[in-house]
Amino acid sequence: MAATEQAAPFTDAFPAASKEQWRQKVEATLKGAPLQKLVGRTYDGSDVQPLYPRAAGKPRAFRAAGDWSVVARLDHPEAAAANDLALTDLENGADGLQIVFAGSLGACGFGLKDSAALGAALDGVHLDAGLRVVLDLPAEGQAPVAALLDLVAARGYDPAKLDISVGLDPIGAAGARGSALDWSREGPKLAEQAKNLAAKGFAKNLICADGRVVHAAGGSPAQELAFALASALAALRALEAADVDLDDARKMIEFRLAADADEFLTIAKFRALRRQWAGIERACGLEAKPIRIHAETAWRMMTRRDPWVNLLRATVAVFSAGLGGADSVSVLPFTQALGLPDAFARRLARNTQLVLLEESNLGKVADPAAGAGGLEALTDALVERSYALFQDVEKTGGLPRALESGAFQAEVARTAESRTTNVARRKEALTGVSEFPDIHEKQVAVLLPAPAAPAAGEKALAPHRVAEPFEALRDLAESHSSRPKIFLANLGPVAAFTARATFAKNFFEAGGIEALGNDGFADGAALAEGFKASGAKLAVLCSSDTVYAERGLEAAKALAEAGAHLYLAGRPGEMETQWRAAGVRNFIFVGADVLTQLREALQAA
Structure with missing residues (x-):
């Protein structure tokens, strides 16, 4: 290349994509769901769009020095x-x-x-x-x-x-x-x-x-x-x-x-x-x-x-x-x-x-x-x-x-209440607390333990940490003479139950209830035997919708007859009446009130 020639910018090899092209790709990925599904919302009521164009602007008033x-x-x-x-x-x-x-x-x-x-x-x-x-x-x-x-x-x-x-x-x-x-x-x-x-x-x-x-x-x-x-x-x-x-x-x-x-x-x-x-x-x-x-x-x-x-x-x-x-x-x-x-x-x-x-x-x-x-x-x-x-x-x-x-x-207080609801339903996730909890975590050192929070006046803007409700459940679970446990009633092949079993483990361990895993069971009778051998009082049925349709009700009945306080991983859909008749007490799924479910589970454990 001659000294006076310049290479074309690398980006010239790629045609610019329009917003309409982006929209078409997204709509195809969403498979009919509205684009609004990708729009977030802040606690102040502002929409957060999935895509923004470049904004015309210049640096505004900033700190006087360089580094903070x-x-x-x-x-x-x-x-x-x-x-x-x-x-x-x-x-x-x-x-x-x-x-x-x-x-x-x-x-x-x-x-x-x-x-x-x-x-x-x-x-x-x-x-x-x-x-x-x-x-x-x-x-x-x-x-x-x-x-x-x-x-x-x-x-x-x-x-x-x-x-x-x-x-x-x-x-x-x-x-x-x-x-x-x-x-x-x-x-x-x-x-x-x-x-x-x-x-x-x-x-x-x-x-x-x-x-x-x-x-x-x-x-x-x-x-x-x-x-x-x-x-x-x-x-x-x-x-x-x-x-x-x-x-x-x-x-x-x-x-x-x-x-x-x-x-x-x-x-x-x-x-x-x-x-x-x-x-x-x-x-x-x-x-x-x-x-x-x-x-x-x-x-x-x-x-x-x-x-x-x-x-x-x-x-x-x-x-x-x-x-x-x-x-x-x-x-x-x-x-x-x-x-x-x-x-x-x-x-x-x-x-x-x-x-x-x-x-x-x-x-x-x-x-x-x-x-x-x-x-x-x-x-x-x-x-x-x-x-x-x-x-x-x-x-x-x-x-x-x-x-x-x-x-x-x-x-x-209204905003705080809304945030508390979202935390309880894990719409606002707390890593290590409501999501991916480690119930066998090692203690860390501090110089002095934290004192109890002082009483606040009726009109006080009293401080609180959003993790406190989940932490209270973990404390309650550890106050038992032995840690409460839940049996993962994995039904069918590994590919069928893994996703929901993982979800169930995170769900219950967020409340300090240890999830007992296994490689899965072929039918209700085997599940019931596995549950009895686990020593747990709680069980959660985990599998795919297909397996649920084939063997779910039979498995639920066998677990309930074996004395399990039984949950189902997944939404009940149109079969809620049949599931409850078979012995399922409640259902866990994305968007459920996790805190309420965990409080009930700890009482039953």
Whole structure:
């Protein structure tokens, strides 16, 4: 080839496919089912299409720096131990600390006991060395803030050169506790606190608009965003009423959001927040500037069972928060739901971020989702829906009043109830818990066991993990003198029963009921003998529709006569009456209420 010639692009060898051609192929694959079957739906009511065209767009307001900050949690109740863990994190790649106090939104049952522990916990930690510090304050946060001021003064630091997010958040604290909030008194008090800090040289990131409380309570992305926006606007108004210049006031506000394993919605949520707050700034007559957003991997998605899968969930959450534009990220270690994480769990949490940053270089591109049709569409939908919710809150008189009436909490509760239903039916799968459970998992180490969750007020946005109902069933199963068992009544050849037997095993072991497998039986008499020999009280008939039609009823009768509390793997269809007459108590299939079935099975076992 001549030096001046260029090879044709590789893609030129393939003709471009039109959307109509794609549709024809999909319709053929669906075999008559409507294309709508491929359309998903978010908890905010937005459709998620199976295919999007490229979107025209450009990177929007993003974090000011390239990489996000790797923030490690400092939450050990004992100051000396917390200090040891924090120094290890900082010496091995973390460039920030989230100082968690007991009773704060991010405490997860632990945290520094009181403000007196702060100095010892930060011994040897050089706050003036470019370290990002995020305070997670309890409801009454004046003492920890005062302790921080004393520490800064004692060490001779210039506050203007420190990167500290103070985290004043009376609205989030009131929402978490379900307590009354007199904003006519608390708003001016908050503004006065911020002004006092500014007078001492702390001019930025003083007040926190924290959406984590909504996410942990089961809320949707739009509800989390609406809460954060309304909280920030309430703070902005309070500062303006206290004669703080709006340009100075907006610098005092930072945001915190939860990042979970729904990567597309998490990316869209962080992008949407920047767009929305930029619009509010412009409405205030200000030029939009980048805001500070801290992300924390979600408490709601953590599991006590098969906790190793939490590593995967956390990786997706960090990936999504980073690509969505978070300025800093903290990761709940994979054992957080079990208790206080040890150094090993903390190392994995830290390295989750470091690998994504230093090996995958995810922080090097500003707004990599820009122009991606699906992500742009999700971002637009979230902006529209959350802004509508935000306006509804404003119409009621602002977020403090909406929380006082309980209207906002009721909206979140409805979303949480819908999510609970989907989890119960495994429409929202929990790997390692409701799907692919490991009932023989090995225990993992923690420094301290997790304490019981504190009682929450009637109007509280109380945190809960979506895995809790399944975990309660596993605990119940293990409280028996011997683990409950179910006999897999596999009928016919291996090819006939394998799919449904595998489904049944996962189904019942999600509730801690051990499935006893075998190579299959030829007829009902053999099945009955196998069931008696197993020692189980429960049985589930597993085979293909063809075998069911030929030998199913006879097999069911034999198992029932042998004393089996009998289930059938598959939908009953038109034969439900015959199946029940033959002794089948219930049916397991995709979309069934798994939790209800498992509770009944444990009672029968």
